[in-house]
Amino acid sequence: MICESHWRKLKQEYLHEYHAPRLDLLVWVLVTKLCHSYYDKLIKLTTYLGRTRIAELASWRGTFRSSWRELENRGVSDRVDDTYRPDVKRWVCSCPAFLTSRFLICKHLIRLVKVVPTRFFREVQRQRTVPFWRHPDLMPVDDEDQDPVPQPQQLPRDPEVPDDEDEISEPYVETAADRAFEESAATFEAEFDAEIERLERFTEGLKYQRQFRDRRMLDMVQKKGSSFLRLAQACLSKEAAAQDNRREMPRTWDAQMADAMYYRPRPRDADRNT
Structure with missing residues (x-):
C-alpha cells in the first residue's frame, strides 16, 4: 500500500501528462520535484516546533x-x-x-x-x-477491574525482520527449488512458442480462406473465437494507449481491460533502439 501510494503521487501530481516518460525526465522529476516534498515532511516529523498538527x-x-x-x-x-x-x-x-x-x-x-x-x-x-x-493516555475507565494498558519501553521490533539481517551470510548454494524453477521457465517458453506457432499457422490459413468469400466461415470465427478476439482487442487497445502520450492510460482494475492485465505493451518504434 505504501508503494502504491508513492507511485500514485508521482504519476498523478508530476507525470500525469507523460504515460511513458523517458528515463532522464523521470530522474529529473524525482530529484527536483518529489524529493523536496519528502524532505519537507521529514523535517516536520523530526523537528519539534512546540505543536504538531495532524495534517502534517x-x-x-x-x-x-x-x-x-x-x-x-x-x-x-x-x-x-x-x-x-x-x-x-x-x-x-x-x-x-x-x-x-x-x-x-x-x-x-x-x-x-x-x-x-x-x-x-x-x-x-x-x-x-x-x-x-x-499510548499513556489509553487508560481503562475502571482501574480496579483491569490492569493499565502496558506501555512500551522501546520501539517494537518488526517480527518479520530477522535479528541477523545485517550480518554477512554464507555463499549462496543452488538448491533443488532453483533448478526446478529453471526447468519450469524452459517449459513455459516451449509452451508459449508452441501456441504462437499454432496462431501463426491458423492466421495463414484464414488468409487463404478469404478468397472463397464464404460468409459461414467468417460467422464461425466470430462466434467461436469471440472471447479470444476480445482478448486481442483489449491487448491492442492497451498497447495503443501506452504508445500514445496523448491518450489516457487504462487503469489497472478497469473492467474492460481486465483480460489484458498481464499483457506488457511493446515500446514505440522510436524507443526500441534506445
Missing part, C-alpha cells in the same frame, strides 16, 4: 481520529461484556465491527477507556501484535 503527519491519523470520535458517541448495550468480551489490556474484541475495522477499533473497547485528548491521535503507535494500540 501521516494521512491515516486524521481518519483514525474521526473514526474514534464517531464511535465515542455511539450507544452500547449493557450485555455487551457477556456477548463480545472486549479486552482493553490486549485490545481485542470479538464483535464484527472490530474484525472488519481498518484501525482495529470498536465502540465496545472505546467505551472501556477514558476519553483521550487530541495529542493521543498525534502520538499513538500502532503495532502488529496485541495490544494493537499503545
Whole structure:
C-alpha cells in the first residue's frame, strides 16, 4: 500500500501528462520535484516546533481520529461484556465491527477507556501484535477491574525482520527449488512458442480462406473465437494507449481491460533502439 501510494503521487501530481516518460525526465522529476516534498515532511516529523498538527503527519491519523470520535458517541448495550468480551489490556474484541475495522477499533473497547485528548491521535503507535494500540493516555475507565494498558519501553521490533539481517551470510548454494524453477521457465517458453506457432499457422490459413468469400466461415470465427478476439482487442487497445502520450492510460482494475492485465505493451518504434 505504501508503494502504491508513492507511485500514485508521482504519476498523478508530476507525470500525469507523460504515460511513458523517458528515463532522464523521470530522474529529473524525482530529484527536483518529489524529493523536496519528502524532505519537507521529514523535517516536520523530526523537528519539534512546540505543536504538531495532524495534517502534517501521516494521512491515516486524521481518519483514525474521526473514526474514534464517531464511535465515542455511539450507544452500547449493557450485555455487551457477556456477548463480545472486549479486552482493553490486549485490545481485542470479538464483535464484527472490530474484525472488519481498518484501525482495529470498536465502540465496545472505546467505551472501556477514558476519553483521550487530541495529542493521543498525534502520538499513538500502532503495532502488529496485541495490544494493537499503545499510548499513556489509553487508560481503562475502571482501574480496579483491569490492569493499565502496558506501555512500551522501546520501539517494537518488526517480527518479520530477522535479528541477523545485517550480518554477512554464507555463499549462496543452488538448491533443488532453483533448478526446478529453471526447468519450469524452459517449459513455459516451449509452451508459449508452441501456441504462437499454432496462431501463426491458423492466421495463414484464414488468409487463404478469404478468397472463397464464404460468409459461414467468417460467422464461425466470430462466434467461436469471440472471447479470444476480445482478448486481442483489449491487448491492442492497451498497447495503443501506452504508445500514445496523448491518450489516457487504462487503469489497472478497469473492467474492460481486465483480460489484458498481464499483457506488457511493446515500446514505440522510436524507443526500441534506445
